[in-house]
Amino acid sequence: MIVTTKKLFAAAYGKYAIGAYNINNLEQTMGLFRGCIDSQAPFIIQISKGARSYTHKLMLEGLIRAADQVFPEAVFAVHLDHGDEASCIDCINSGFYSSVMIDASSNPFDKNIEITKRVVDAAHARGIVVEAELGMLGGVEEHVQVDEANALLTDPNQAREFVDRTGIDSLAVAIGTSHGAYKFSGTQGLHFDVLAEIQKRLPDFPLVMHGSSSVPQDEVERINAAGGKLLGAKGVDATQFKRAAELGVTKINIDTDGRLVWTRVHREYFRDHPEEFDLRPIGKLFMGEYAKFIAGKNEKLGSAGQLESVKKMLA
Ligand code: 13P
Numbered sequence: 001m002i003v004t005t006k007k008l009f010a011a012a013y014g015k016y017a018i019g020a021y022n023i024n025n026l027e028q029t030m031g032l033f034r035g036c037i038d039s040q041a042p043f044i045i046q047i048s049k050g051a052r053s054y055t056h057k058l059m060l061e062g063l064i065r066a067a068d069q070v071f072p073e074a075v076f077a078v079h080l081d082h083g084d085e086a087s088c089i090d091c092i093n094s095g096f097y098s099s100v101m102i103d104a105s106s107n108p109f110d111k112n113i114e115i116t117k118r119v120v121d122a123a124h125a126r127g128i129v130v131e132a133e134l135g136m137l138g139g140v141e142e143h144v145q146v147d148e149a150n151a152l153l154t155d156p157n158q159a160r161e162f163v164d165r166t167g168i169d170s171l172a173v174a175i176g177t178s179h180g181a182y183k184f185s186g187t188q189g190l191h192f193d194v195l196a197e198i199q200k201r202l203p204d205f206p207l208v209m210h211g212s213s214s215v216p217q218d219e220v221e222r223i224n225a226a227g228g229k230l231l232g233a234k235g236v237d238a239t240q241f242k243r244a245a246e247l248g249v250t251k252i253n254i255d256t257d258g259r260l261v262w263t264r265v266h267r268e269y270f271r272d273h274p275e276e277f278d279l280r281p282i283g284k285l286f287m288g289e290y291a292k293f294i295a296g297k298n299e300k301l302g303s304a305g306q307l308e309s310v311k312k313m314l315a
Contacts, residue, residue, distance in 0.1 A: 002068065003314060005077040005099040006129045006169050008042050009206035009250040011310045016302030017209075017245040020044035021294065022081060022255035024051045028262075029063045031287040033071045035294025039304040043074075043294075044099075044251060046081040061096050075310055079131070081253070088119045092128050101172065105133035109158060116166040124167070131251075134162045135174030137211050156197035163202060170206040170251065173198055177211030177236055180256055190240055192247065199248040206250040213256035214238045219264055226267035238300040245302060252301055261293045262286060 008018050019036075023029050023045055036043045047060055064078060079099040080091040091097040100123060104115040116132040123130045135154030154173040163171060175198075176191045198207065215235030223230055241252060265286045270276065298304040 001072075001075050001314075002098055003075060003077055004127075004129045005044060005079060005131070005251065006206075007314060008044065008075075008077055008310065009170060011042070011306070011313050012245070012250045012303070013204065013206060014246060014248065016306060017241055017249050017252040018042055018044055018303050019294070019297050019301050020046050020079065020081075020208075020251050020253045021258060021297075022046045022048060022051065022253075023060065024054055026063055027283050027287050028258065028290060029060075029067050031290025032294055033067045033074055034287065035291035036076070036298065036307075037071055037074060038291060039295035039298040040307040041295075041298035041301075041303040041305070042076060042307055042310045043298070043303070044077045044079050046079050046253065046255070047097075048081040049083060049087050052080075052087070057090075057094075061094070073307070075307060075314070083119075085115055085119060088130075089122055092119075092123050092126055095126075097128060099129045099131065099169075101131040101133070103133050103172075105136050105172075105174075109162070113162060113165050116162075116168060120167045129169035130166075131170045131172055131208055132162075132166060132168045133172035133174070133210075134158060137174050137178050153191060153194050154198060156194060156201055159198050160201045163205060170208050171198075171202070172208040172210055173249075175209065177209060179211045182231070189237065190244065192240075192243065195244065195247045195249070202248070205248065207248045208251040208253065209244055209249045210253045212236045212241075212252045213254050213260075215256060215260065219257075219260045223260065223264050223267055226264070226271045228263065228267055238297070241301050254297060257297070258290065258293065261289055265289050 012018055021032055023032055045064060051060060077098045080087060080097055081101055082103045083100050088100045088102050091100050102116050102119040104112045120130045136152045152174060175195050213235045220230050269282045269285060
């Protein structure tokens with residue numbers, strides 16, 4: 001069942017966070033649904049601009065509609081990740097997406113508000129909810145590339161005004177994470193002080209944490225042992241998810257860790273089966289590993305086991 005992120009956030013606020021997972025193909029879609037059913041978790045499917053144009057924008061839509069029938073017990077939102085104004089309007093008009101993110105965060109404050117507000121007006125007219133970003137994460141995400149030197153933490157003093165003037169439904173905050181596999185160095189971590197200040201100014205308002213992959217070291221080591229060349233990388237400590245949830249984070253975005261699962265499975269498989277050329281054995285292996293990965297993340301987010309209570313709330 002497709003629902004808006006707003007409904008999922010109402011159920012989760014202050015208690016746990018909903019996993020928002022980026023998908024690009026059939027195998028990820030199957031693994032995602034299976035993992036969320038296995039762990040009995042509500043979830044958010046994220047489709048980026050790049051994922052929409054990877055084959056054709058209708059392809060992922062078709063896969064998700066089919067998965068909704070294959071897994072009728074699933075409860076999820078379909079969300080455009082890091083849209084610009086044009087892609088947001090396209091998704092709003094598609095009648096398929098329940099939520100869009102407008103990322104105008106690289107603009108000055110007033111311009112960010114102006115663009116975001118236009119998207120909110122168009123989305124709300126069709127019952128679709130909007131996430132927007134204030135502050136700037138470092139790293140690379142689709143068309144958005146921000147050097148660490150230019151990454152900006154969200155200013156808590158601007159957060160209330162931004163929400164009031166745009167009418168958004170959730171706010172993506174920059175509290176020290178970055179996109180991609182290369183996030184933190186040394187002992188750097190999340191800025192819970194900034195998050196607490198934002199929550200004070202926006203009590204009960206759903207916050208979103210991007211760039212939340214953990215980049216597990218054992219995964220990186222396995223990839224490199226199978227021929228990969230990933231440099232030293234460190235991600236978000238997943239034991240911090242619950243603390244973030246208590247401070248108002250209701251959506252946690254994870255993409256890179258899923259890509260690492262894909263890379264590890266494929267590198268190891270072809271290293272160990274050099275004679276193999278069939279797509280399906282490796283596809284099946286990946287779907288199983290991806291489902292396990294998703295279920296494990298949902299445990300850490302606290303969303304595992306919440307499906308029944310969400311369904312009751314929606315009834
Ligand atoms: P990661 O690169 O940490 O997985 O973050 C993904 C993300 O924030 C997508 O919007």
